[in-house]
Amino acid sequence: xxxxxxxxxxxxxxxxxxxxxxxxxxxxxxxxxxxxxxxxxxxxxxxxxxxxxxxxxxxxxxxxxxxxxxxxxxxxxxxxxxxxxxxxxxxxxxxxxxxxxxxxxxxxxxxxxxxxxxxxxxxxxxxxxxxxxxxxxxxxxxxxxxxxxxxxxxxxxxxxxxxxxxxxxxxxxxxxxxxxxxxxxxxxxxxxxxxxxxxxxxxxxxxxxxxxxxxxxxxxxxxxxxxxxxxxxxxxxxxxxxxxxxxxxxxxxxxxxxxxxxxxxxxxxxxxxxxxxxxxxxxxxxxxxxxxxxxxxxxxxxxxxxxxxxxxxxxxxxxxxxxxxxxxxxxxxxxxxxxxxxxxx
Numbered sequence: 164x165x166x167x168x169x170x171x172x173x174x175x176x177x178x179x180x181x182x183x184x185x186x187x188x189x190x191x192x193x194x195x196x197x198x199x200x201x202x203x204x205x206x207x208x209x210x211x212x213x214x215x216x217x218x219x220x221x222x223x224x225x226x227x228x229x230x231x232x233x234x235x236x237x238x239x240x241x242x243x244x245x246x247x248x249x250x251x252x253x254x255x256x257x258x259x260x261x262x263x264x265x266x267x268x269x270x271x272x273x274x275x276x277x278x279x280x281x282x283x284x285x286x287x288x289x290x291x292x293x294x295x296x297x298x299x300x301x302x303x304x305x306x307x308x309x310x311x312x313x314x315x316x317x318x319x320x321x322x323x324x325x326x327x328x329x330x331x332x333x334x335x336x337x338x339x340x341x342x343x344x345x346x347x348x349x350x351x352x353x354x355x356x357x358x359x360x361x362x363x364x365x366x367x368x369x370x371x372x373x374x375x376x377x378x379x380x381x382x383x384x385x386x387x388x389x390x391x392x393x394x395x396x397x398x399x400x401x402x403x404x405x406x407x408x409x410x411x412x413x414x415x416x417x418x419x420x421x422x423x424x425x426x427x428x429x430x431x432x433x434x435x436x437x438x439x440x441x442x443x444x445x446x447x448x449x450x451x452x453x454x455x456x457x458x459x460x461x462x463x464x465x466x467x468x469x470x471x472x473x474x475x476x477x478x479x480x481x482x483x484x485x486x487x488x489x490x491x492x493x494x495x496x497x498x499x500x501x502x503x504x505x506x507x508x
Contacts, residue, residue: 170497199304204407205258206304209279210280213281213283215312222314222344223236224284227249227282230280236251248268249271266305310340315352341374375395425490426460426462434450434480
């Protein structure tokens with residue numbers, strides 16, 4: 164089974180059939196993972212989709228213009244300035260168009276110089292605490308990279324770190340940090356600021372945060388670090404493989420966790436093997452005490468009553484075993500999918 168979506172279909176089928184067999188919370192979690200994997204797979208594209216995110220005056224629009232090599236985003240000294248999202252993207256990519264529609268981005272400019280990149284310039288963020296993190300968390304399923312743009316004045320804002328960046332540590336593989344406007348400080352101060360910014364991010368919980376210094380060209384300053392940033396972002400095309408591998412791992416882990424919730428991870432059956440061919444109903448009646456002692460919670464509720472419905476227990480155990488086998492298949496095939504991709508990389 165080479166198609167990851169076939170595994171999602173199989174997990175969805177297990178979820179549907181697991182009612183009254185698995186705990187509700189286990190079913191809900193598995194359904195959520197299947198939906199998330201399906202959504203992320205649908206939004207994969209051959210381009211690296213990047214979102215520029217930052218506070219007022221961080222220079223996101225100037226940074227985008229520098230990457231593009233021309234003025235495509237409006238720049239002003241008045242703050243906040245960027246009040247409408249802009250996408251600099253390759254044309255004729257239906258997946259990208261869907262992403263932009265989902266995000267409500269209507270202003271688009273064709274990217275003909277770096278066709279592997281699609282960069283979204285979002286409105287300036289003026290109220291970090293109330294809605295910034297929600298915006299970024301909403302973006303994460305749709306984009307490959309979030310570039311957090313700051314400057315030598317605001318990089319150590321404790322509110323930004325406490326309310327915004329620290330909660331996003333679980334997504335660290337998708338975040339890149341840009342210290343913009345480094346032309347405003349000396350070379351020695353720039354190195355000191357870079358080291359301190361990394362230290363602050365590590366205190367937030369980021370393990371090896373990528374921090375890149377940049378400066379957009381202007382009448383007062385030369386272009387700095389723009390080409391390094393462009394190379395870094397285009398190299399993130401490899402992130403596609405990482406993302407797909409993670410989706411497969413999510414499916415494998417979910418299948419195992421659901422099997423554990425069913426009580427089928429260690430063993431599919433609850434009753435001792437019987438090679439005589441006796442009916443399962445007869446065996447349930449014979450081993451009721453064993454079932455009461457060893458059953459998972461969902462089976463235990465059927466055998467803990469005074470008058471046990473032997474037929475219902477037999478049907479439950481049959482469905483339980485079938486679901487356990489299906490989950491084992493998802494687990495094995497998801498890991499095989501990752502292994503095959505690793506060999507072909």
